[in-house]
Amino acid sequence: MTDNKDRQNALSSRFSEKAKAVSAFVSEVPTFEAALAYCLDLCGRRGACRIRISGCDEQLSPPTDSLCEMKQEKIVAAPGLDPAQYAKLQDACAVSGFTCIKSGMREHLSGVDIGFTIANLAIAETGTLVINCPGEELRLATMLSEYHVCVVYRSTIVEDAFAAEQHLLKYLHKTPDYTAFITGASRTADIERVLALGVHGPLELHILLLED
Amino acid sequence: MQEAKNLKEYRQEMQESLDNNFLRQALDTFAVAYRAGRARAFSEFEVDRLVTDVADAKDAVLSQLNELFLQFKKNAEVAGVKVHFAKDAAEANALIVGIAKETGSKKIIKSKSMTAEETLLNHALEDQGLVVTETDLGEWIIQLRHEGPSHMVMPAIHLSRYQVGDLFTDVTGAKQEPDIEKLVKVARRELRSKFVEADMGITGANFAIADTGTIGLVTNEGNARLVTTLPRVHVALMGIDKLVPSLKDALKILKVLPRNATGQNITSYVTWITGANECLSAAGKKKEIHFIVLDNGRLEMAKDPLFSQVFRCVRCGACANVCPVYRLVGGHKMGHIYIGAIGLILTYFFHGPEKAKNIVQNCINCEACKDICAGGIDLPRLIKQVHVRIQDQAGHPLPSLLLGQVMKNRKLFHTLLRTAKWAQKPVAGNDGFMRHLPMIFFKEHDFKALPTVAEKPFRDRFPELPQPIAKPRLRVGLFSGCVQDFVYPEQMEAAFQLFAENQVAMSFPMAQSCCGLPLQMMGEAKTSRDVALQNVRAFEKENVDYIVTLCASCASHLKHNYPVLLADDPKILEKTTAFTAKVVDFSTFAHDILGLTAENFLGDGKRATFHSPCHLCRGLGVHEAPRELIRAAGLDYQEAEESEVCCGFGGTFSAKFPELSAALLNKKLDNVEKTGAEILLTDCPGCVMQLKGGLQKRGSKIIVQHTAEALTARLKKEK
Numbered sequence: 001m002t003d004n005k006d007r008q009n010a011l012s013s014r015f016s017e018k019a020k021a022v023s024a025f026v027s028e029v030p031t032f033e034a035a036l037a038y039c040l041d042l043c044g045r046r047g048a049c050r051i052r053i054s055g056c057d058e059q060l061s062p063p064t065d066s067l068c069e070m071k072q073e074k075i076v077a078a079p080g081l082d083p084a085q086y087a088k089l090q091d092a093c094a095v096s097g098f099t100c101i102k103s104g105m106r107e108h109l110s111g112v113d114i115g116f117t118i119a120n121l122a123i124a125e126t127g128t129l130v131i132n133c134p135g136e137e138l139r140l141a142t143m144l145s146e147y148h149v150c151v152v153y154r155s156t157i158v159e160d161a162f163a164a165e166q167h168l169l170k171y172l173h174k175t176p177d178y179t180a181f182i183t184g185a186s187r188t189a190d191i192e193r194v195l196a197l198g199v200h201g202p203l204e205l206h207i208l209l210l211e212d
Numbered sequence: 213m214q215e216a217k218n219l220k221e222y223r224q225e226m227q228e229s230l231d232n233n234f235l236r237q238a239l240d241t242f243a244v245a246y247r248a249g250r251a252r253a254f255s256e257f258e259v260d261r262l263v264t265d266v267a268d269a270k271d272a273v274l275s276q277l278n279e280l281f282l283q284f285k286k287n288a289e290v291a292g293v294k295v296h297f298a299k300d301a302a303e304a305n306a307l308i309v310g311i312a313k314e315t316g317s318k319k320i321i322k323s324k325s326m327t328a329e330e331t332l333l334n335h336a337l338e339d340q341g342l343v344v345t346e347t348d349l350g351e352w353i354i355q356l357r358h359e360g361p362s363h364m365v366m367p368a369i370h371l372s373r374y375q376v377g378d379l380f381t382d383v384t385g386a387k388q389e390p391d392i393e394k395l396v397k398v399a400r401r402e403l404r405s406k407f408v409e410a411d412m413g414i415t416g417a418n419f420a421i422a423d424t425g426t427i428g429l430v431t432n433e434g435n436a437r438l439v440t441t442l443p444r445v446h447v448a449l450m451g452i453d454k455l456v457p458s459l460k461d462a463l464k465i466l467k468v469l470p471r472n473a474t475g476q477n478i479t480s481y482v483t484w485i486t487g488a489n490e491c492l493s494a495a496g497k498k499k500e501i502h503f504i505v506l507d508n509g510r511l512e513m514a515k516d517p518l519f520s521q522v523f524r525c526v527r528c529g530a531c532a533n534v535c536p537v538y539r540l541v542g543g544h545k546m547g548h549i550y551i552g553a554i555g556l557i558l559t560y561f562f563h564g565p566e567k568a569k570n571i572v573q574n575c576i577n578c579e580a581c582k583d584i585c586a587g588g589i590d591l592p593r594l595i596k597q598v599h600v601r602i603q604d605q606a607g608h609p610l611p612s613l614l615l616g617q618v619m620k621n622r623k624l625f626h627t628l629l630r631t632a633k634w635a636q637k638p639v640a641g642n643d644g645f646m647r648h649l650p651m652i653f654f655k656e657h658d659f660k661a662l663p664t665v666a667e668k669p670f671r672d673r674f675p676e677l678p679q680p681i682a683k684p685r686l687r688v689g690l691f692s693g694c695v696q697d698f699v700y701p702e703q704m705e706a707a708f709q710l711f712a713e714n715q716v717a718m719s720f721p722m723a724q725s726c727c728g729l730p731l732q733m734m735g736e737a738k739t740s741r742d743v744a745l746q747n748v749r750a751f752e753k754e755n756v757d758y759i760v761t762l763c764a765s766c767a768s769h770l771k772h773n774y775p776v777l778l779a780d781d782p783k784i785l786e787k788t789t790a791f792t793a794k795v796v797d798f799s800t801f802a803h804d805i806l807g808l809t810a811e812n813f814l815g816d817g818k819r820a821t822f823h824s825p826c827h828l829c830r831g832l833g834v835h836e837a838p839r840e841l842i843r844a845a846g847l848d849y850q851e852a853e854e855s856e857v858c859c860g861f862g863g864t865f866s867a868k869f870p871e872l873s874a875a876l877l878n879k880k881l882d883n884v885e886k887t888g889a890e891i892l893l894t895d896c897p898g899c900v901m902q903l904k905g906g907l908q909k910r911g912s913k914i915i916v917q918h919t920a921e922a923l924t925a926r927l928k929k930e931k
């Protein structure tokens with residue numbers, strides 16, 4: 001029993017170490033409610049909810065500029081939550097003056113402020129989140145959000161991709177399927193090999209480790 | 213893209229690259245940073261084992277390609293994807309144009325696909341009036357500039373932030389500052405509007421998993437996820453070499469690919485797509501998906517006993533990252549579409565001999581690519597073999613033919629070398645260097661002083677040398693190679709003395725000739741085999757424990773290439789294997805076998821550094837032996853930066869591409885001079901020739917010697 005606990009702790013710390021190494025923000029949260037609070041707090045702390053999304057303050061071509069105008073509110077998208085979890089998030093958003101959505105991502109192609117998700121699995125060796133997202137809404141929430149906040153249940157962390165293989169095969173065999181490995185924020189080094197975060201996907205990835 | 217018509221034009225192109233300071237500097241910093249990053253990424257693992265896993269998984273695919281394709285097709289189709297087979301680039305492009313027409317797609321977004329670059333897909337689509345936008349940042353930049361990629365993983369590595377800033381100023385119609393962070397944000401917004409409008413998305417695939425009909429995409433920016441999600445149609449174009457039996461095989465490759473490509477443990481995104489996914493903007497809320505599996509010469513390659521290993525390539529780009537030639541000239545000069553060592557090979561197979569004939573000669577045979585390859589492909593060998601094929605098809609150039617003719621006949625070759633010393637008389641200076649170069653050399657050779665041929669070759673001196681009298685510890689056969697025999701016999705003599713002092717009895721079979729590596733480099737396969745056989749025969753009757761050579765290139769050629777060159781006849785192969793088993797390089801013999809230590813030497817504390825010949829460190833995997841010997845000899849050893857990077861000699865390479873050879877040499881000498889060493893040691897007479905010549909030209913006082921000479925000079929005489 002304690003062996004198991006030790007193993008779990010070792011996996012958790014390896015996972016966080018690797019995720020942090022690729023500039024993810026990793027925190028421990030005691031409860032799901034704390035995770036929600038973290039998510040909303042992000043707006044204040046990291047200025048995540050700026051209404052104007054990143055890049056829109058640059059000099060852009062007219063059609064692109066008009067896309068920027070599409071976004072007029074502060075939005076948290078969380079298509080993957082179960083109804084009870086979603087209700088809690090909705091309440092919290094209402095208090096803070098955010099719009100909370102679980103569908104209709106295509107009306108927000110310009111971008112949303114925060115995408116809030118729960119990982120199916122996490123891979124310690126590389127600090128990777130595994131998100132099974134055959135549904136388009138969830139997929140888009142992880143792609144179009146400026147900040148991606150993802151809850152990882154500690155019990156779902158596995159050693160490496162091979163340890164996740166059987167799990168992954170279940171997804172792949174249940175077609176159609178779309179499964180994503182996400183490690184750190186979206187990045188590029190295409191100009192002079194200088195690392196820049198947030199090229200097409202989220203600018204920041206926040207991982208919340210939760211005991212279950 | 214490679215469009216040079218002949219070697220002359222090609223050399224001019226390269227001079228332009230050499231003059232491009234930004235490119236040179238960018239690639240220099242990259243080469244150094246890459247090696248450190250990769251080492252870090254693999255630090256927890258045994259790289260060789262992981263590479264073997266990839267190689268084994270890929271090799272297993274070869275014999276079942278057809279079955280795997282059918283299985284992949286069946287499983288993908290059950291899940292709602294249409295799978296097409298395209299025999300060549302034109303067919304693949306036509307299929308995609310057809311899909312665009314049928315689905316009424318007008319605007320197309322793409323994520324990075326080398327296979328689409330290979331088929332020149334964008335041209336085909338644009339010819340039909342379709343609007344195509346690349347969404348990978350680097351690909352978008354080069355698309356806007358109407359260029360091909362200059363690296364497989366970092367397509368715009370040849371451009372500066374200023375160039376990108378100017379480009380984006382044109383695109384947005386607003387002045388953009390050369391600030392990378394901002395430029396990336398501009399691209400993010402500009403491309404986002406392209407995503408929103410697109411009807412069709414085109415991607416490549418890194419894996420096509422037969423067991424599940426899944427494709428896997430390995431990316432960093434996140435554009436491939438948008439490309440496969442937003443538009444209502446998705447087309448994935450992949451070479452048939454992307455097929456793997458199972459997810460496990462894909463995961464094995466995934467473990468190596470990002471680590472080897474960019475030193476990342478994994479890329480930001482890996483996307484697994486199986487079947488026609490939900491797409492809320494499509495009719496029936498299902499995306500229309502097409503997988504196009506491309507042959508374009510790959511199936512023929514899979515059947516070839518030698519070239520089938522190309523299937524192991526996972527397109528990580530590492531073979532360009534470590535290539536000293538790539539580092540000097542950049543990607544556009546080192547591949548038509550695919551870049552680097554693998555580019556030299558694929559250009560021949562995908563784009564034909566015309567496009568390959570010049571670039572394939574631009575390999576110095578340093579083996580850095582082979583050493584780093586994610587699939588363990590013997591790239592230098594394949595490059596040489598492409599050269600052989602092109603020459604066999606198109607005819608051998610005169611110098612190459614002449615060399616072949618001369619080398620076939622050892623006596624003729626040696627007579628020519630002996631008479632060369634008369635021919636050079638009027639031009640030889642009295643310091644061992646030629647003042648003016650004989651006509652046979654190109655004028656660009658002037659960057660280094662060339663040595664003269666020795667008065668008396670080692671083969672004539674050998675019979676006069678005193679052998680140890682009492683019971684010998686070991687018997688060895690000496691293999692000199694032509695440079696030491698005819699140019700630097702003193703290196704052989706030094707080794708002879710060192711060995712004799714240690715009770716080693718030596719023989720020197722007179723029938724030995726050139727090892728044959730220069731012939732291989734010139735693409736003269738047949739003579740190269742003849743010469744190999746001659747050398748095996750020369751040592752056949754010698755009763756020796758080891759065959760020692762002071763030339764790392766000879767040693768590695770004898771050891772690794774002879775068994776391949778002489779594999780056709782089982783009897784000969786048996787003799788060859790017995791021969792190669794005895795071959796050992798100087799430092800390994802002196803250090804590991806004779807066990808020389810500080811006890812054997814009287815040092816003088818002079819500062820010394822070491823240039824590690826390519827064929828010693830990578831060819832033979834010898835790293836520590838020479839350095840430990842130098843320390844044991846009582847010298848103050850100082851490691852030079854990049855001591856294992858090529859010095860630019862590369863045998864016949866330095867005659868063909870003197871500008872490149874000179875640039876490599878200069879970098880090497882800068883690093884040597886930085887150590888403050890008085891003595892520069894190395895284990896290869898070719899490197900000695902290159903380094904000595906370069907230092908002489910610089911007017912430097914640094915003494916260049918073979919390690920054997922430095923050791924013998926400090927030998928503690930017994931009693």
Ligand code: SF4
Binds near residue numbers: 531580582592
């Ligand atoms: S052997 Fe060396 S020069 Fe030739 S392609 Fe490989 S790395 Fe480049």
Ligand code: SF4
Binds near residue numbers: 524526552554591
């Ligand atoms: S040949 Fe090897 S090193 Fe080069 S891209 Fe392919 S796998 Fe990578």
